[in-house]
Amino acid sequence: MGTRTLVSRVQLNRPRGRIIYWSVLGLTVLVFTLVFLGPLYMMITGGLKSTQEAIQDPPTLYPHHVQASTYHTAWTQLNLAKLLLNTLIYAFGALLFQLVFCISAAYAFSKLRPILGNAILGAMLATLMIPAMVLIVPQYITAISLPFIHINLLNTPWAIWVPSVAAAFNIFLLKRFFDSIPQELLDAAGIDGAGPLRVLWSIVLPMSRPIVSVVSIFALVAVWKDFLWPLLVEPDPTKQTLNAGIYSLSQGVPENVLIAASAISAAPTIIFFLFFQRNIMAGLTAGSLKG
Known part of the structure; x- marks a missing residue:
């Protein structure tokens, strides 16, 4: 007997089943990646921003003027x-x-x-x-x-x-x-x-x-x-x-x-x-x- 899975092999062999499966899987991986890595990314890039940009609301997704010296200053x-x-x-x-x-x-x-x-x-x-x-x-x-x-x-x-x-x-x-x-x-x-x-x-x-x-x-x-x-x-x-x-x-x-x-x-x-x-x-x- 084959291994039982959430999605049967018959459904995966169909084009529509493969599209739905990989779409749901990719979306799930993307969401969890953003949830776990999003705060880490914002923390790392936040240290590269100027003071005004760091406290800006809403926050920017990336530093417009990179200030790498901020890490040396913090150290x-x-x-x-x-x-x-x-x-x-x-x-x-x-x-x-x-x-x-x-x-x-x-x-x-x-x-x-x-x-x-x-x-x-x-x-x-x-x-x-x-x-x-x-x-x-x-x-x-x-x-x-x-x-x-x-x-x-x-x-x-x-x-x-x-x-x-x-x-x-x-x-x-x-x-x-x-x-x-x-x-x-x-x-x-x-x-x-x-x-x-x-x-x-x-x-x-x-x-x-x-x-x-x-x-x-x-x-x-x-x-x-x-x-x-x-x-x-x-x-x-x-x-x-x-x-x-x-x-x-x-x-x-x-x-x-x-x-x-x-x-x-x-x-x-x-x-x-x-x-x-x-x-x-x-x-x-x-x-x-x-x-």
Whole structure:
């Protein structure tokens, strides 16, 4: 039997059916392309416009007088090099902590099976139902005075690194992948004398590179795109991330310069996705092993 599709082969073999099919398909692709790439195009070209043209209503579709120097002005006037360095430090620090704690938690839930492990995992996943804005106040109070040790984390990288560890979704993704690893491999390693940590390091992690890559990308992008939390816990503009720093230093800055700064801040994540899109798709679809 042939593969069932939305449009039958008989209809596609007819001239009218082919015309309708390709017309609908082309229109759909065009609409979605405009929806997703339209704002990006307007942001990039907005940084090439003059101030008057950037604030013009209705906006122009392309810059009538290209001013490429606006990007250089945004880079120097808003000190984007420093903000970019801050963001890289925060992002890769959060990535390190997430990999250590999320992989450990997922491995424990999947293979070590602690007492009440399912209940704890269920409680962690339940936090995904809570809107992020609701947690801002308790997280801020916790950052002001860390429980038991009473340390103020404000204006330090720890204020961004510590909350990033609580990534229930990443733990769930890792656990689901670890569940697909045959228990026989781990039992064989245990018979050879390997402990739980050695099994994790030598067997589980090498087989989990696709999902670890996806979790790493999620961790980096989460810190990169975050705005409100870095703005609250890093009040010093020189220590803020790109998004928060651009907002803090935006007073008196022309509109076209701000648009250019926004385009610069978005460029690394776009380039990062273009280079690692195969890893992202492979990691999201990975979850089973062929014997």
